Amino acid sequence: xxxxxxxxxxxxxxxxxxxxxxxxxxxxxxxxxxxxxxxxxxxxxxxxxxxxxxxxxxxxxxxxxxxxxxxxxxxxxxxxxxxxxxxxxxxxxxxxxxxxxxxxxxxxxxxxxxxxxxxxxxxxxxxxxxxxxxxxxxxxxxxxxxxxxxxxxxxxxxxxxxxxxxxxxxxxxxxxxxxxxxxxxxxxxxxxxxxxxxxxxxxxxxxxxxxxxxxxxxxxxxxxxxxxxxxxxxxxxxx
Amino acid sequence: xxxxxxxxxxxxxxxxxxxxxxxxxxxxxxxxxxxxxxxxxxxxxxxxxxxxxxxxxxxxxxxxxxxxxxxxxxxxxxxxxxxxxxxxxxxxxxxxxxxxxxxxxxxxxxxxxxxxxxxxxxxxxxxxxxxxxxxxxxxxxxxxxxxxxxxxxxxxxxxxxxxxxxxxxxxxxxxxxxxxxxxxxxxxxxxxxxxxxxxxxxxxxxxxxxxxxxxxxxxxx
Numbered sequence: 001x002x003x004x005x006x007x008x009x010x011x012x013x014x015x016x017x018x019x020x021x022x023x024x025x026x027x028x029x030x031x032x033x034x035x036x037x038x039x040x041x042x043x044x045x046x047x048x049x050x051x052x053x054x055x056x057x058x059x060x061x062x063x064x065x066x067x068x069x070x071x072x073x074x075x076x077x078x079x080x081x082x083x084x085x086x087x088x089x090x091x092x093x094x095x096x097x098x099x100x101x102x103x104x105x106x107x108x109x110x111x112x113x114x115x116x117x118x119x120x121x122x123x124x125x126x127x128x129x130x131x132x133x134x135x136x137x138x139x140x141x142x143x144x145x146x147x148x149x150x151x152x153x154x155x156x157x158x159x160x161x162x163x164x165x166x167x168x169x170x171x172x173x174x175x176x177x178x179x180x181x182x183x184x185x186x187x188x189x190x191x192x193x194x195x196x197x198x199x200x201x202x203x204x205x206x207x208x209x210x211x212x213x214x215x216x217x218x219x220x221x222x223x224x225x226x227x228x229x230x231x232x233x234x235x236x237x238x239x
Numbered sequence: 240x241x242x243x244x245x246x247x248x249x250x251x252x253x254x255x256x257x258x259x260x261x262x263x264x265x266x267x268x269x270x271x272x273x274x275x276x277x278x279x280x281x282x283x284x285x286x287x288x289x290x291x292x293x294x295x296x297x298x299x300x301x302x303x304x305x306x307x308x309x310x311x312x313x314x315x316x317x318x319x320x321x322x323x324x325x326x327x328x329x330x331x332x333x334x335x336x337x338x339x340x341x342x343x344x345x346x347x348x349x350x351x352x353x354x355x356x357x358x359x360x361x362x363x364x365x366x367x368x369x370x371x372x373x374x375x376x377x378x379x380x381x382x383x384x385x386x387x388x389x390x391x392x393x394x395x396x397x398x399x400x401x402x403x404x405x406x407x408x409x410x411x412x413x414x415x416x417x418x419x420x421x422x423x424x425x426x427x428x429x430x431x432x433x434x435x436x437x438x439x440x441x442x443x444x445x446x447x448x449x450x451x452x453x454x455x456x457x458x459x460x
Binding site: 048050072073075076077078079080082084086087088089090099100103104145148149152 | 355357358360361362363364365366367368371375376379380383
């Protein structure tokens with residue numbers, strides 16, 4: 001589904017990604033962990049080209065990320081959920097969810113609204129369709145953001161620390177939605193510090209440090225029996 | 240000396256006609272200026288450097304030269320190139336629009352930059368093009384924020400439009416000059432002209448305050 005070859009990313013002199021090779025299968029849930037500054041978010045943002053790779057090759061669903069048209073095509077197939085939600089504050093919840101399907105997929109309004117209402121129900125917010133983002137709690141906003149991304153019927157969902165900006169009591173409601181998605185077979189790449197989620201839902205855990213993939217494997221293997229010293233050091237601090 | 244109220248009362252209707260013309264030229268110029276400014280403001284933020292440079296040259300040239308000189312260039316200098324005289328109204332509106340556009344470009348640029356980058360990223364990550372993201376997400380939010388500086392620009396333009404009197408265009412200031420030429424009532428007429436400008440600018444700033452308050456109430460941020 002996603003193939004990444006020798007991906008490098010520089011921000012000026014800062015070398016953030018130093019040669020990432022990675023392949024993500026359909027329906028796989030990959031959890032990316034690692035210390036801050038290790039390049040996890042940058043890797044995620046390269047997959048839908050929010051960051052332009054300095055070097056390397058990325059293919060999503062066999063579409064190479066080369067020109068502008070391809071990039072927009074890939075973005076329509078790849079949903080993204082941000083740490084800070086990034087809902088559109090001037091639009092109602094319903095409009096947030098229907099905007100892209102109407103503009104990009106050219107769906108008729110009625111159809112887009114039907115899809116949106118179904119998705120809002122799925123994330124438990126069917127009563128908030130006409131509310132504005134500022135009237136919602138962080139957890140609710142993030143669930144709307146997930147619904148907004150799902151409305152494009154994406155083949156892959158990227159989650160960039162989706163619970164890091166949330167109050168503790170709201171983390172679960174967001175993780176529950178993500179678990180449901182995973183169980184339905186959505187291909188997901190999740191950058192997170194929620195190790196419980198990684199263990200329970202992840203098919204594979206990737207540990208990144210200093211712009212490289214240090215270790216990857218099944219969650220149980222990584223968490224109970226990490227081979228690399230750096231992985232051990234990181235896990236001992238957070239588990 | 241005595242203040243000739245009769246002169247004020249007699250010339251007031253004529254001056255009001257001039258005031259209407261002043262409002263017209265200001266409204267047309269700021270409207271055109273907003274269109275120019277919106278595109279020039281976006282161009283200032285373009286990824287392509289020729290576009291960016293073109294917009295920067297435009298903004299710098301207009302803001303770095305006096306409006307009066309710009310009016311002279313358009314009314315006197317350009318016709319020498321083309322060989323056709325330009326109508327005073329067309330010249331006045333063109334000069335004011337182009338001038339206003341440069342100031343409004345900077346207002347738009349700042350307004351667009353004030354919107355969180357995450358908004359653009361959210362739009363783009365959903366597959367929306369740059370133009371769609373601008374139109375549906377960034378500009379509507381930026382527009383609310385730039386209402387106060389746009390109001391200031393409108394007031395500034397209303398006052399600066401008095402400069403087009405030099406090419407004989409009969410707005411408020413020019414009307415005043417013409418009446419004085421006939422009646423020698425310099426004192427009465429200039430005070431009346433100033434008073435009419437003041438009433439107009441105060442009215443606009445009240446209107447802008449009102450708009451700003453209204454948008455603040457339903458600002459979903």
